[in-house]
Amino acid sequence: xxxxxxxxxxxxxxxxxxxxxxxxxxxxxxxxxxxxxxxxxxxxxxxxxxxxxxxxxxxxxxxxxxxxxxxxxxxxxxxxxxxxx
Numbered sequence: 001x002x003x004x005x006x007x008x009x010x011x012x013x014x015x016x017x018x019x020x021x022x023x024x025x026x027x028x029x030x031x032x033x034x035x036x037x038x039x040x041x042x043x044x045x046x047x048x049x050x051x052x053x054x055x056x057x058x059x060x061x062x063x064x065x066x067x068x069x070x071x072x073x074x075x076x077x078x079x080x081x082x083x084x085x
Contacts, residue, residue, distance in 0.1 A: 006073060017036060018076075018079070019035075019036055020040070021034055021037050023040055023046070025049075026048065026049065028049075032052065038058065039060070039069075040053040040058045040059070040060055041061040041065075042061070043062075
């Protein structure tokens, strides 16, 4: 994977690499405490989930704001490079 800047994978919630957690329902709230969680993406219209993310240090995104997520990933690239995956 060396020639790639990012590799996005699904799952691996307990793995020690940085994560953008996806919150669809309130049952997903424990993901906010995932190891190395760096951001959370919430489905539109779920104000309770967004409010829960705002109580943390995680960056909040709407799941459909792909441009903002991509820009944030680019800005955080040096942080992500410090992880041996």
